[in-house]
Amino acid sequence: MLNKEAVNALQQYPTPFYYYNLDTLRATLSEVKKHALDKGYRVHFALKANFNARILNEIRNAGIGADCVSGGEIARAVETGFNPSEIVFAGVGKSDDEIELALLHDIFCFNCESVQELKVINGLAVKHNKKPNVALRLNPDVDAKTHKYITTGLNENKFGINEEDLDTVLDLLPSLSNVELIGIHFHIGSQVESLEPYRQLCKRANQLNAYIESKGFTLTVINVGGGLGINYQEPDQKAIPDFEAFFGVYDELIELKPHQQLHFELGRAIVGQCGSLITRVLYTKPGRTKNFAVIDAGMTELIRPALYQAEHALNVFKTTTGTQAYDVVGPICESSDVFRTDIMLPELERGDMLAIRSSGAYGEVMQSEYNLRTRRKPVYSDDLK
Numbered sequence: 433m434l435n436k437e438a439v440n441a442l443q444q445y446p447t448p449f450y451y452y453n454l455d456t457l458r459a460t461l462s463e464v465k466k467h468a469l470d471k472g473y474r475v476h477f478a479l480k481a482n483f484n485a486r487i488l489n490e491i492r493n494a495g496i497g498a499d500c501v502s503g504g505e506i507a508r509a510v511e512t513g514f515n516p517s518e519i520v521f522a523g524v525g526k527s528d529d530e531i532e533l534a535l536l537h538d539i540f541c542f543n544c545e546s547v548q549e550l551k552v553i554n555g556l557a558v559k560h561n562k563k564p565n566v567a568l569r570l571n572p573d574v575d576a577k578t579h580k581y582i583t584t585g586l587n588e589n590k591f592g593i594n595e596e597d598l599d600t601v602l603d604l605l606p607s608l609s610n611v612e613l614i615g616i617h618f619h620i621g622s623q624v625e626s627l628e629p630y631r632q633l634c635k636r637a638n639q640l641n642a643y644i645e646s647k648g649f650t651l652t653v654i655n656v657g658g659g660l661g662i663n664y665q666e667p668d669q670k671a672i673p674d675f676e677a678f679f680g681v682y683d684e685l686i687e688l689k690p691h692q693q694l695h696f697e698l699g700r701a702i703v704g705q706c707g708s709l710i711t712r713v714l715y716t717k718p719g720r721t722k723n724f725a726v727i728d729a730g731m732t733e734l735i736r737p738a739l740y741q742a743e744h745a746l747n748v749f750k751t752t753t754g755t756q757a758y759d760v761v762g763p764i765c766e767s768s769d770v771f772r773t774d775i776m777l778p779e780l781e782r783g784d785m786l787a788i789r790s791s792g793a794y795g796e797v798m799q800s801e802y803n804l805r806t807r808r809k810p811v812y813s814d815d816l817k
């Protein structure tokens with residue numbers, strides 16, 4: 433929520449900037465605790481959604497671990513104080529350097545995505561005299577029904593080990609002396625808006641769990657990934673995702689043996705709603721068919737609209753009687769640098785402040801210097817006077 437006091441206090445900062453409401457984050461974290469951690473589930477936060485140290489501190493303090501997809505993220509997680517035993521490493525293209533960094537930190541688990549990767553990790557583990565835990569990222573062929581760029585669990589996607597390769601992997605594992613298979617891992621996609629794909633995932637996970645254990649392996653970790661969507665249309669009404677319903681699917685459908693623990697990797701659902709991108713109108717430009725509002729934030733600060741055709745809610749902080757339809761566009765020299773088309777807003781003037789809501793996930797982390805833009809510093813609710 434951006435209340436009136438916050439909006440007044442934000443006027444002093446040069447735009448554009450990311451604004452984080454830490455109270456929203458804390459309220460979200462306490463729901464995750466209630467519906468997951470308190471039931472004995474483990475949650476790792478996907479750093480790729482937001483690797484801001486101050487945000488990570490809140491998340492770590494809430495008892496959540498770190499899910500990393502690069503050496504840089506592992507280093508950031510360690511610096512921020514995550515215990516290596518709470519760090520997992522995923523990704524379809526782990527480089528040798530990144531694997532070695534993870535080995536030297538003795539992280540909890542590598543989520544492996546191919547036969548060749550398992551061999552490489554084993555070889556590097558031999559070299560460093562380590563025996564890391566590994567989990568197999570399996571492709572469950574479940575359609576997450578989300579944008580094609582953020583669908584990851586179909587056979588045609590680059591992620592995970594496909595079913596037809598599973599026996600090859602299981603036959604190979606006993607010969608890999610320096611890796612320890614501890615679990616299976618899935619991640620079907622991001623911004624998943626219905627719970628149905630998760631029900632299907634539970635079924636697949638149960639089958640694969642039973643199959644692999646029937647082959648004589650012991651799986652202690654069943655990691656079902658993340659991807660739970662947030663409400664971009666109504667960020668205030670639904671500020672906290674329905675964790676009760678999401679985790680409830682697993683309470684009901686996942687079949688765990690007594691030696692098994694359920695793990696999750698949430699990114700967007702934890703941080704999405706606590707962030708806003710604050711910007712100002714630079715110019716209003718009436719056109720023959722359209723009215724443009726050119727703002728000082730662009731795809732360099734929030735690329736989701738340009739990359740995934742995402743629509744973020746906009747708040748305008750003024751009270752005028754008139755409204756108008758606008759295309760709200762950024763300053764970057766790309767035709768895809770558009771935040772909203774044909775949106776009804778109060779009549780805008782140069783200097784008006786706007787908040788582009790739900791920017792806490794995949795916002796600041798995807799910031800770029802394209803057009804030689806300068807990186808923007810965040811502002812936190814705790815620091816507002």
Ligand SMILES: *Cc1c(COP(=O)(O)O)cnc(C)c1O
Pocket residue numbers: 478480481499501522523619621622623657658659660697698699700701793
């Ligand atoms: C991106 C990612 C996540 C988190 O996805 P969200 O949609 O932000 O919840 C979890 N696990 C893996 C392996 C990922 O790549």
